Amino acid sequence: MTRLTILEYPDPRLRTRAVPVERVDAGLLRLVDDLFETMYAANGIGLAATQVDVHRRLLVVDVSGERSDPRVFIDPEILHREGAITGQEGCLSVPGYYDEVERAERIRVRALGRDGRPFEEELSGLLAVCVQHEIDHLDGRLFVDYLSELKRQRVRIRLEKERRQRADGQSTAPARVPAI
Ligand code: GNR
Ligand code: NI
Numbered sequence: 001m002t003r004l005t006i007l008e009y010p011d012p013r014l015r016t017r018a019v020p021v022e023r024v025d026a027g028l029l030r031l032v033d034d035l036f037e038t039m040y041a042a043n044g045i046g047l048a049a050t051q052v053d054v055h056r057r058l059l060v061v062d063v064s065g066e067r068s069d070p071r072v073f074i075d076p077e078i079l080h081r082e083g084a085i086t087g088q089e090g091c092l093s094v095p096g097y098y099d100e101v102e103r104a105e106r107i108r109v110r111a112l113g114r115d116g117r118p119f120e121e122e123l124s125g126l127l128a129v130c131v132q133h134e135i136d137h138l139d140g141r142l143f144v145d146y147l148s149e150l151k152r153q154r155v156r157i158r159l160e161k162e163r164r165q166r167a168d169g170q171s172t173a174p175a176r177v178p179a180i
Contacts, residue, residue, distance in 0.1 A: 004052040024116035048137030059134035074112035
């Protein structure tokens with residue numbers, strides 16, 4: 001298994017609309033395993049393929065908090081939405097930022113499972129929220145898109161600055177020594 005690199009906002013690749021998988025083969029199952037490894041290593045409760053720069057429609061989630069309920073959704077479709085729930089969301093592609101987002105409280109989802117067979121399931125609470133967040137990734141949407149332009153701009157500037165500082169730290173150029 002391989003831990004993959006997670007793209008961070010405002011990386012334009014996060015805006016890609018993923019294409020259907022249609023066929024579940026050995027290569028796709030390897031990707032599923034890598035998504036779980038990457039998600040667990042980052043302490044996330046969900047991960048969409050888009051976030052690791054693979055633009056195919058699949059996502060993994062585990063909201064159990066003890067890595068005991070891994071779930072895979074391939075080519076997911078929301079058939080029905082009900083109610084509303086507002087909660088704090090975070091995103092591994094928007095590290096260190098959390099804010100309130102309103103979602104449907106219950107959804108009915110159709111998807112393919114690991115075995116490549118279609119299934120339908122009613123989801124609610126955190127699991128429903130997480131699957132909606134992940135399907136947004138597959139459509140090139142991020143939770144910060146639901147916030148004000150001002151908040152989004154602040155987050156973008158902070159993450160761009162952090163990225164620049166990381167790049168500086170990794171530079172192989174000689175350190176600049178103060179002229180005193
Ligand atoms: O780890 C995550 N936590 C989370 C919390 C509230 C709502 C959604 C999420 S998903 C997020 C992992 C992630 O970025 N998935 O795309
Ligand atoms: Ni996310």
